[in-house]
Amino acid sequence: MRYFLVLGALGCGLAVVLGAFAAHGLKAHLSSASIATFTTGVTYQFYHSLGLLVIGLSTLHYSEARWLNMAGKLFIAGIILFSGSLYGLSLFKWGFLGPVTPLGGLSFIAGWGLMAFHFFKSTPSVSSS
Secondary structure (H helix, E strand, O other): OOOOOHHHHHHHHHHHHHHHHHHHHOOOOHHHHHHHHHHHHEEEHHHHHHHHHHHHHHHHHHHOHHHHHHHHHHHHHHHHHHHHHHHHHHHHOHHHHHHHHHHHHHHOOOOOHHHHHHHHHHHOOOOOO
16 A cells, blocks of 8 residues: 555654754753653654555555555554654643553554554465565
């Protein structure tokens, strides 16, 4: 699914931009704890954007990719909920986002579980030769 490749690449690029912003633009304005929170959001966004790239590439090798599709959607939800809530907490002190962060974490966990389930149950439709 090409949109996972596009979103994965864009997510990785945005993570680099946000990481540089945290390292250079936010140090004078945020506490060390807020910088660490922001950086955690960037790290998880980067990891799961890479996961989207893996999912997008993997769908090229499977005729049935329902579980990969669901995993990718969960990664996107996780990036928005987990990383997005950490960005809001650190930049704007939006405390109401605190309970949202674990929902993003659960989305990540479920996405990895579905990816593992797919690879365990499915047979590639393209030969490896």
